[in-house]
Amino acid sequence: MARLNFMSRLDDLMNPIAVKEMRQAVKGRFITWALIIFLLVQLTIIGIVLMMRVDLNEDFNIGRNIFSAMLAVLLITCLFFVTAFASLRFSAERSDSNVDLFFITTLRPIRIIWGKLSAALVLTLLFFSASMPFMTLTYLLRGLDLPSVFILLIIDFLVVAAGIQFGIFLASFPGKVIARTVRFLGGLFILIVVFQLTLVMSLGILYQGVGSVIGSWGFWWLVSFIVMVTGLLFVLSATIITPASANRAFVARLYLVFLWLVTGALSILTYWRIGDDNILHTWALLMVILFSVNLFVAICERQKWGPRVARRIPKSRILRIPAFLLFSGAAGGIAFSVVMTLATFVVLFSFSEDFRLLITAGAVSGYFHHWAFKRLVLFLSLYAFCYSMTALFIKNVFFRRSSRAALAAIIALFLLAGGCVIPVIIGFFVRTTPWFEISAKWFIGNPLIVLWEEDIWVDCLWLSSIWSVCVFVFMLPWFISQGSSFKAAGQEQILGVDK
Amino acid sequence: MQVRIVNLKKYFGRTKAVDDISFSFFSGQIVGFVGPNGAGKTTTMRVMATIDDPTAGDVFLDGISVVQDPEKARRMVGFMPDFLPEHRDMTIDDYLDFFARAFDIRAAKRRQVVEGVERFTNLIGIRDKFVKELSKGMKQRASLARALVHDPAVLILDEPAAGLDPRARIELRELLKALAEQGKAVLVSSHILSELAEICSSSVIIEKGKLLRAGTIEEMTQDKRHCTVLIRPVGDCRKLHKHLLQMPLVLNVKSYGKGVEVDIEGTEENTAGIIANLIKAEFKIVEVRHLKTGLEDIFMNITKGELT
Numbered sequence: 001m002a003r004l005n006f007m008s009r010l011d012d013l014m015n016p017i018a019v020k021e022m023r024q025a026v027k028g029r030f031i032t033w034a035l036i037i038f039l040l041v042q043l044t045i046i047g048i049v050l051m052m053r054v055d056l057n058e059d060f061n062i063g064r065n066i067f068s069a070m071l072a073v074l075l076i077t078c079l080f081f082v083t084a085f086a087s088l089r090f091s092a093e094r095s096d097s098n099v100d101l102f103f104i105t106t107l108r109p110i111r112i113i114w115g116k117l118s119a120a121l122v123l124t125l126l127f128f129s130a131s132m133p134f135m136t137l138t139y140l141l142r143g144l145d146l147p148s149v150f151i152l153l154i155i156d157f158l159v160v161a162a163g164i165q166f167g168i169f170l171a172s173f174p175g176k177v178i179a180r181t182v183r184f185l186g187g188l189f190i191l192i193v194v195f196q197l198t199l200v201m202s203l204g205i206l207y208q209g210v211g212s213v214i215g216s217w218g219f220w221w222l223v224s225f226i227v228m229v230t231g232l233l234f235v236l237s238a239t240i241i242t243p244a245s246a247n248r249a250f251v252a253r254l255y256l257v258f259l260w261l262v263t264g265a266l267s268i269l270t271y272w273r274i275g276d277d278n279i280l281h282t283w284a285l286l287m288v289i290l291f292s293v294n295l296f297v298a299i300c301e302r303q304k305w306g307p308r309v310a311r312r313i314p315k316s317r318i319l320r321i322p323a324f325l326l327f328s329g330a331a332g333g334i335a336f337s338v339v340m341t342l343a344t345f346v347v348l349f350s351f352s353e354d355f356r357l358l359i360t361a362g363a364v365s366g367y368f369h370h371w372a373f374k375r376l377v378l379f380l381s382l383y384a385f386c387y388s389m390t391a392l393f394i395k396n397v398f399f400r401r402s403s404r405a406a407l408a409a410i411i412a413l414f415l416l417a418g419g420c421v422i423p424v425i426i427g428f429f430v431r432t433t434p435w436f437e438i439s440a441k442w443f444i445g446n447p448l449i450v451l452w453e454e455d456i457w458v459d460c461l462w463l464s465s466i467w468s469v470c471v472f473v474f475m476l477p478w479f480i481s482q483g484s485s486f487k488a489a490g491q492e493q494i495l496g497v498d499k
Numbered sequence: 500m501q502v503r504i505v506n507l508k509k510y511f512g513r514t515k516a517v518d519d520i521s522f523s524f525f526s527g528q529i530v531g532f533v534g535p536n537g538a539g540k541t542t543t544m545r546v547m548a549t550i551d552d553p554t555a556g557d558v559f560l561d562g563i564s565v566v567q568d569p570e571k572a573r574r575m576v577g578f579m580p581d582f583l584p585e586h587r588d589m590t591i592d593d594y595l596d597f598f599a600r601a602f603d604i605r606a607a608k609r610r611q612v613v614e615g616v617e618r619f620t621n622l623i624g625i626r627d628k629f630v631k632e633l634s635k636g637m638k639q640r641a642s643l644a645r646a647l648v649h650d651p652a653v654l655i656l657d658e659p660a661a662g663l664d665p666r667a668r669i670e671l672r673e674l675l676k677a678l679a680e681q682g683k684a685v686l687v688s689s690h691i692l693s694e695l696a697e698i699c700s701s702s703v704i705i706e707k708g709k710l711l712r713a714g715t716i717e718e719m720t721q722d723k724r725h726c727t728v729l730i731r732p733v734g735d736c737r738k739l740h741k742h743l744l745q746m747p748l749v750l751n752v753k754s755y756g757k758g759v760e761v762d763i764e765g766t767e768e769n770t771a772g773i774i775a776n777l778i779k780a781e782f783k784i785v786e787v788r789h790l791k792t793g794l795e796d797i798f799m800n801i802t803k804g805e806l807t
Contacts, residue, residue: 008606016600020593027629028588089587105601106573245552306552307566401513 016107017115018122021089025123030085038077038127042134045069064143067135068203071156074131075202078124078160079195080188086120087167087187094174094241109238110251113168117234120164128153148210152202158223159198162230163191169233172240217270221279224266228259244405245306249298249328253336256294260287260340264347277352284377287344291337292384298333299392299408303482305329313488324486330392330408331482341381348377372451379457382464383447387419388412389471396478419445500526500561500575500652500684502547507556509542509708516542518708519556524686524701526652529679531699532688533798539708540688541581544655547686548578560653574602577646581658583638585631591617591641592626595648602649612648620644620674636667643674654678656687660694672698692798704798712797719797725750726770730777731758731786739782746773758786 025031049066107115135153139146170187173179201222205213213219235255242248267283305313309328314320325336348355354374391412399407420443427442440453447464450457502524509517517539524530534540545551547558549569558565558572565572586594595613604612617623620640625633633641639659646654656675660668668691675698679685686703689695695702696716703713712719732739740759743752748769750762763770767789774787 011606014600016597019600020589020597023593024586024588027590027593092585105598106570106603107601243552307557308552308569311567 015111015115015118016105017112018119021086021116021119022122024089025085025119031123031126034077034081034085035126035130038073039130041073042070042131045073046134046137061143063138063141064206066141067138067144067149068206070131070135070138071152071202072199074127075156075160075195075198078127079163079191079198082120082123082127082160083164083167083191085123086116086164087171088184090116090168091171091180094172109242112241113172113234113238116168117161117165120168121161124157124160124164128157144206145210148206151210151214152205155205155223156198156202158226158230159194162226162233163194165230165233165237166190169237169240172237217274221266221270224263228263231255232259243308244302245308247309247312247328249301249333250326253294253326253333256290256336256340259290260343263287264344268347268351271351277354278373280348280352281355281374281377284344284348285373285380288341288377288381288384291341291344292380292388294340295334295337295384295388296409296412298330298337299388299395299412300405301328301330301333303330303396305486310488313486315488320486324483327486329482329486331479332486334389334392335479338385345378345381372454372457375450375457376447379447379450379460379464382461382468386464386467386471387416389475390467391415393471393474416445500682501559502653502684502686503559504543504547505557505559507543507546507558508554509539509546509551510554515708517546517553517705520705520708520710521556522703522710522713524684526682526684527679528701529675529685529687529699531692531695531702532686532705533692533695533702534688534705538705540705541657542708543705544578544657544686544688547653548576548655549573550578574649575652577649577651577654579639579642579646579654579656579659581661583630583633583642583645587631589630590627591622591630591633591644594630594641595626595644598645598648604649612650616644616647619647619677621670635662636664639663639667639671643671647678652683654683654685654687656685658688658690660689660691668694702797716797725765726763726767727790728761728763728770728774729755729758729786729788729790730761730774730784733783733785739777742777742780742782743773746776748773760790 046066049062053062132153135149136146138144139149167187170183173183175183232255235252239248239252263283263286267280270279271277305327312323313327314323324332325339326332345355349359352374354371358371358374358378388408391408394411394415395402395408399411423442423445424438427438431438433439440449440456441459443449443453444456444459444463447460450460504520504522507517507520508515520539520543532540532544542551546553547565549565549572553566557567560572560575563572563575565576589597592613595616596609599609599613614623617626620643622637622640622644625637628637630638630641639662643656643659646656659675660671663671672694675685675687679698687695687699699716701713701715702719704711730739730743736754736757736759740752740754743749743759743761748764750764752762753760761773763773770789774784777784
């Protein structure tokens with residue numbers, strides 16, 4: 001009886017989505033066939049080597065070579081087939097007409113994504129455990145040690161988990177068949193690149209010896225990066241499937257703050273340990289890219305708080321400030337990105353001598369690419385601000401009645417494309433030099449030009465600074481009105497509010 | 500349980516799918532939700548089921564707002580969409596078990612609950628069949644069973660009888676009656692108005708997103724702006740037909756076998772006046788029958804068939 005009660009409690013704890021997915025996987029044919037084929041391939045590889053190779057006693061690398069081949073098969077199966085299985089199913093469920101999973105049950109988006117991910121991870125474990133006997137057999141054939149086998153499998157499992165989460169992330173976007181196909185192909189391309197990189201890394205670890213690799217800072221940075229990216233994709237997937245009217249940006253922005261804090265602390269620790277501030281600049285560049293993307297997403301958010309968000313706005317003025325930054329809404333999202341980017345610069349300014357020199361001395365002599373890389377952080381953030389805010393300004397002035405959520409981001413992308421291409425075309429026609437000697441100044445709309453041209457950065461700084469100030473001044477009344485309307489709504493307002 | 504729809508609006512860009520509608524209904528009632536295609540029925544139902552958010556207004560389920568407390572409201576609502584989505588590799592039993600889990604029904608009770616709804620919807624004999632393999636009628640049953648799994652107080656059924664054969668329709672009608680008797684508030688949309696008229700105590704008629712009429716069928720009949728009367732004279736009715744067409748307040752006259760069917764504007768007073776006039780004009784009348792107005796008549800009288 002006690003055992004029955006324990007089993008019932010255990011059953012209650014299980015994620016309903018994971019149970020459903022596992023049942024579907026067991027009852028369907030896809031996984032069964034994939035597992036049979038996978039085992040046959042593993043068996044064939046080991047069988048062919050054992051039967052065909054006559055120099056088994058002389059080749060001391062035979063175990064390692066077979067292991068590499070098996071690892072490749074395992075990675076292909078899990079990274080492509082399990083990811084496809086999980087994400088295609090999810091994508092099919094993400095249609096407007098199929099309301100089953102997401103809206104008419106009380107399941108929260110995070111539980112739904114966790115259910116999908118955990119079911120796919122269980123399937124991955126199934127493939128990993130199925131390959132385990134063959135892989136440990138390679139140990140008997142010499143050339144590798146058991147700790148290397150297990151550590152490599154753990155690393156590859158992490159990569160597969162990230163790949164599956166990436167697939168779920170892509171599948172979480174609603175859309176028509178064409179958009180889904182484009183996303184599928186794009187995702188496939190990225191997974192192919194990830195597969196190649198993982199295989200190269202795994203073989204590198206295998207041949208160098210696992211001990212030397214796991215002792216390095218770079219390795220742990222990479223592991224942290226994979227875990228953080230998986231977490232980010234997880235949170236973003238849950239955000240995407242949350243209804244637009246809910247306060248869906250909240251969890252995503254909290255995670256971004258968490259990500260910023262953890263990776264920032266890791267970077268500072270690494271910098272203190274190895275004394276190279278490139279690690280800090282790399283971190284800052286990644287953060288600036290992240291917050292620039294967030295800026296492009298934020299301009300697409302609502303400009304009026306719906307009832308579901310409004311009812312959660314704190315009444316206290318002090319609490320309302322962080323709530324404004326973290327809650328769904330265009331103005332809050334923009335302010336959040338700007339605050340986090342500035343915080344990144346403060347960290348960089350506090351710890352990096354080079355960045356202090358860049359800010360205070362301006363022109364710095366020395367190796368060009370060394371400085372260009374460090375300047376990019378500054379220019380990326382300024383240009384992202386300029387393009388996104390201009391797009392929002394255009395949307396608010398000319399397309400005020402449009403209900404298309406992504407319109408501001410589309411305008412921003414057009415502006416970015418136009419800013420990169422149009423000046424070059426004009427420059428091409430008004431040039432006095434041969435076409436291949438066209439002046440770098442015509443590329444000023446593209447922030448990446450600072451990576452190639454040494455003299456252009458001062459012009460870029462002038463342009464982006466003046467442009468930033470202009471759009472800020474133009475958008476200031478809008479910001480003020482958004483800030484002042486960020487108040488908890490009463491029942492009457494909810495009944496009468498127009499979104 | 501009271502379900503109150505208050506000033507509900509739902510706009511898609513400039514299209515006003517639902518434009519400021521308000522009505523309410525109670526436990527034990529089956530309410531027919533009627534309107535031409537594109538009138539805003541499904542949109543209203545989706546808002547009530549917390550699937551979509553209103554542009555303005557709210558729906559209250561015993562005072563709980565679907566806008567402010569969608570999670571709580573969702574536990575009180577069972578929604579049956581107009582079709583059951585495809586689910587690969589899933590049996591009816593797994594499907595219902597999944598929803599029971601999703602609604603946090605504990606393991607100790609779950610089996611009993613799932614079997615209960617399977618029995619109620621007559622799915623118990625085919626519970627191991629894959630959802631994909633079910634007929635339309637069976638899918639509708641499975642969809643209804645899914646909506647009932649968490650024992651909601653309010654049922655919102657969008658076109659439950661669409662595509663069903665006569666036997667399945669009769670069975671569905673009986674199920675709905677049984678649910679109302681259990682004390683559930685049921686809102687059901689359908690194009691088959693004769694079906695609705697047989698089971699609904701009240702009706703809500705909308706068109707172009709606006710509410711045209713709401714109330715009990717009796718109220719609507721009394722409230723109508725014309726009466727339809729069958730008059731049978733002795734002998735040829737062509738003369739009577741011609742005479743009636745010349746009379747004021749007569750909206751329409753149709754010859755009907757040995758009699759005529761007359762639409763008379765206004766209340767029963769006007770009808771009595773017209774009959775008195777006919778007798779005065781020496782028509783030999785052997786039968787005068789007041790034709791009962793059904794939901795179809797009400798619907799045809801007050802809607803224009805326009806889309807939003």
